[in-house]
Amino acid sequence: xxxxxLKDGSVRKVEExxxxxxxxxxxxxxxxxxxxxxxxxxxxxxxxYPLEKDAQIEILTMDxxxxxxxxxxxxxxLLALAVQNLYPGTSFGIGPSITNGxxxxxxxxxxxxxxxxxxxxxxxxxxxxxxxxxxxxxxxRDEALDYFNNKNEKYKVELINDxxxxxxxxxxxxxxxxxxxxxxxxxxxxxxxxAFKLQSVAGAYWRGSEKNKMLQRIYxxxxxxxxxxxxxLYKLEExxxxxxxxxxxxxxxxxxxxxxxxFPFFHPKGMILRNALEDFWRKEHQKRGYVExxxxxxxxxxxxxxxxxxxxxxxxxxxxKIDDQDFSVKPMxxxxxxxxxxxxxxxxxxxxxxxxxxxxxHRHELSGALHGLLRVRNFTQDDAHIFMLPSQIKEEIxxxxxxxxYFYKIFGFKYKVELSTRPENSMxxxxxxxxxxxxxxxxxxxxxxxxxxxxxxxxxxGPKIDFHLQDCLDRTWQCGTIQLDFQMPEKFDLTYIxxxxxxxxxxxxxxxVYGSIERFIALLTEHYAGAxxxxxxxxxxxxxxxSDKHAEYAQKVEEILKExxxxxxxxxxxxxxxxxxxxxxxxxxxxxxVVGDKEAEQGxxxxxxxxxxxxxxxxxxxxxxxxxxxxKSKKTGLExx
RNA sequence: GCCGUUAUAGCUCAGUAGGUAGAGCGUAUCCUUGGUAAGGAUAAGGUCACCGGUUCAAUCCCGGUUAACGGCUCCA
Numbered sequence: 001x002x003x004x005x006l007k008d009g010s011v012r013k014v015e016e017x018x019x020x021x022x023x024x025x026x027x028x029x030x031x032x033x034x035x036x037x038x039x040x041x042x043x044x045x046x047x048x049y050p051l052e053k054d055a056q057i058e059i060l061t062m063d064x065x066x067x068x069x070x071x072x073x074x075x076x077x078l079l080a081l082a083v084q085n086l087y088p089g090t091s092f093g094i095g096p097s098i099t100n101g102x103x104x105x106x107x108x109x110x111x112x113x114x115x116x117x118x119x120x121x122x123x124x125x126x127x128x129x130x131x132x133x134x135x136x137x138x139x140x141r142d143e144a145l146d147y148f149n150n151k152n153e154k155y156k157v158e159l160i161n162d163x164x165x166x167x168x169x170x171x172x173x174x175x176x177x178x179x180x181x182x183x184x185x186x187x188x189x190x191x192x193x194x195a196f197k198l199q200s201v202a203g204a205y206w207r208g209s210e211k212n213k214m215l216q217r218i219y220x221x222x223x224x225x226x227x228x229x230x231x232x233l234y235k236l237e238e239x240x241x242x243x244x245x246x247x248x249x250x251x252x253x254x255x256x257x258x259x260x261x262x263f264p265f266f267h268p269k270g271m272i273l274r275n276a277l278e279d280f281w282r283k284e285h286q287k288r289g290y291v292e293x294x295x296x297x298x299x300x301x302x303x304x305x306x307x308x309x310x311x312x313x314x315x316x317x318x319x320x321k322i323d324d325q326d327f328s329v330k331p332m333x334x335x336x337x338x339x340x341x342x343x344x345x346x347x348x349x350x351x352x353x354x355x356x357x358x359x360x361x362h363r364h365e366l367s368g369a370l371h372g373l374l375r376v377r378n379f380t381q382d383d384a385h386i387f388m389l390p391s392q393i394k395e396e397i398x399x400x401x402x403x404x405x406y407f408y409k410i411f412g413f414k415y416k417v418e419l420s421t422r423p424e425n426s427m428x429x430x431x432x433x434x435x436x437x438x439x440x441x442x443x444x445x446x447x448x449x450x451x452x453x454x455x456x457x458x459x460x461x462g463p464k465i466d467f468h469l470q471d472c473l474d475r476t477w478q479c480g481t482i483q484l485d486f487q488m489p490e491k492f493d494l495t496y497i498x499x500x501x502x503x504x505x506x507x508x509x510x511x512x513v514y515g516s517i518e519r520f521i522a523l524l525t526e527h528y529a530g531a532x533x534x535x536x537x538x539x540x541x542x543x544x545x546x547s548d549k550h551a552e553y554a555q556k557v558e559e560i561l562k563e564x565x566x567x568x569x570x571x572x573x574x575x576x577x578x579x580x581x582x583x584x585x586x587x588x589x590x591x592x593x594v595v596g597d598k599e600a601e602q603g604x605x606x607x608x609x610x611x612x613x614x615x616x617x618x619x620x621x622x623x624x625x626x627x628x629x630x631x632k633s634k635k636t637g638l639e640x641x
Numbered sequence: 642g643c644c645g646u647u648a649u650a651g652c653u654c655a656g657u658a659g660g661u662a663g664a665g666c667g668u669a670u671c672c673u674u675g676g677u678a679a680g681g682a683u684a685a686g687g688u689c690a691c692c693g694g695u696u697c698a699a700u701c702c703c704g705g706u707u708a709a710c711g712g713c714u715c716c717a
Binding site: 480549 | 643
């Protein structure tokens with residue numbers, strides 16, 4: 001008899017060889033009906049898995065993330081079977097579960113169209129109803145190779161060849177005919193697949209490498225029940241409403257044109273946002289002992305050779321010639337910062353030097369990668385280079401971490417932290433890289449910050465801490481970053497005079513907080529769904545006179561507010577108040593002030609906030625106080641933020 | 642860069658099974674002076690993305706280019 005410990009801590013005795021499903025049945029018939037798989041000592045197994053030894057077991061249902069994963073992965077097999085039925089001769093790649101669904105990669109001459117997806121989805125539904133079971137089989141490597149070689153499944157053969165020697169090779173048969181290489185586990189039967197929908201087709205390189213053939217990837221959504229799927233589809237629709245590309249156009253913030261792909265045009269209202277962000281940035285950096293510089297956008301080839309960009313960053317740079325000499329448009333601000341450092345002799349007493357620069361950089365991104373303001377070809381980095389003594393490293397990194405946290409909290413952003421280590425095409429010694437990486441880790445650990453390690457994702461000159469923010473579709477974008485660099489100071493022979501009167505090498509940090517002003521604006525737009533907090537709102541107040549008679553009073557109110565640097569305008573068109581209210585709402589202006597006879601007589605304003613139905617009549621003084629406090633606090637004024 | 646889709650008025654979109662186009666919103670002008678999400682009328686606005694081919698005739702069919710969109714790769 002085996003002792004099985006269940007999730008609630010109770011222990012059951014069962015015969016050896018009892019399957020997980022049988023175990024579930026002994027717990028309750030209801031549980032057995034909705035069981036998807038079982039977790040045996042932290043390993044997820046099929047329900048048909050026979051228990052061999054004492055273990056902790058949890059029966060997984062679609063209520064858990066793990067159960068959903070098993071179901072989504074099983075849905076991928078269903079998709080593969082449907083494609084095999086409809087398009088014989090297709091070769092199969094891989095078909096994992098992903099957040100909210102699954103995908104499967106196919107290799108076929110036929111190019112899948114959106115109409116095909118409908119056909120395939122119908123076939124999936126037809127098969128699902130057949131109540132097919134997933135049957136597991138274990139094969140030797142030779143058997144598996146034979147089988148998939150015969151079927152001309154070259155991708156599966158490649159996968160098998162790459163499996164480690166001791167690996168158990170398993171296949172699953174679905175409905176007796178479709179056999180797929182797979183470690184499992186799967187749901188017991190296709191009838192559990194109900195709430196799914198094919199989403200899109202996209203190209204995807206085999207094994208994610210652009211050196212390999214591009215396969216066709218079909219994405220699908222899958223949920224435990226239909227209402228979950230509907231909710232998710234609704235959420236997607238909502239997300240589209242928040243999309244910064246849509247809102248950017250509607251709110252007249254920026255535009256992109258054929259004449260400059262990836263080079264955004266900022267409109268007057270977008271510039272107000274930018275300037276507000278930059279003003280705030282300057283103020284906070286001055287407080288923290290930063291100075292600000294501006295370095296040129298075009299610098300000569302020799303500089304980029306010295307910095308290593310010519311060797312390590314060439315395909316991302318733009319080039320030009322001036323009087324027959326090679327020049328390059330800067331993709332990063334650091335070399336300019338190096339030159340600045342060297343303009344005079346530095347003492348250890350001068351360090352740390354925190355040198356900020358709102359620098360416009362240009363990078364040649366692949367055309368297919370461009371995406372609104374989130375991925376562009378020129379952007380302004382809120383950069384700074386901190387030159388310091390080796391003994392100051394930790395303190396300075398912590399200072400930047402705290403600064404980033406301070407900024408993101410103001411905007412109400414949640415963020416994720418990643419630590420990226422040495423990439424392949426990089427410069428410097430392993431020892432320096434190790435020291436730098438350890439310093440970053442140490443700072444993170446000291447602050448007690450959770451982080452994920454991204455192996456090989458560092459800059460070519462040093463490891464980095466990245467801060468990632470989420471867009472409205474849950475994709476994450478790198479914004480802040482802290483990069484520790486021993487290479488540039490070396491390459492540029494930076495020195496300071498130490499206490500001993502000798503020359504020493506300073507250490508350098510590259511860091512950004514917003515990352516790119518453009519990207520940050522995109523994320524802010526989505527985060528606030530275009531309803532910017534008052535301190536950022538391009539127009540903060542719009543005065544709505546009831547009729548021409550009130551124009552004079554409206555102008556008086558406007559003047560008073562303008563004197564306090566409040567961004568205010570009057571809608572004096574001969575339209576009805578309803579119409580003006582509607583417009584002020586669609587433009588997401590934080591405050592509408594309705595002024596008519598009553599207000600003009602009493603020296604008041606009828607205040608209607610964005611997103612609220614009610615009006616508060618108050619004296620102009622009271623309103624000034626309200627809005628000034630709100631601007632100062634940087635709050636949104638909306639309850640849900 | 643690669644795979645797929647798309648491109649018609651300032652915006653959102655319809656349309657012509659090949660005979661040079663239409664709606665709503667917006668804009669302008671006029672009427673309406675109206676109290677919290679759309680008052681009415683009239684008008685202006687398009688080389689149907691660009692280049693080429695087929696055709697008596699191309700916005701529509703074919704080829705190419707460019708850009709956008711969804712992914713892959715890459716990255717702030």
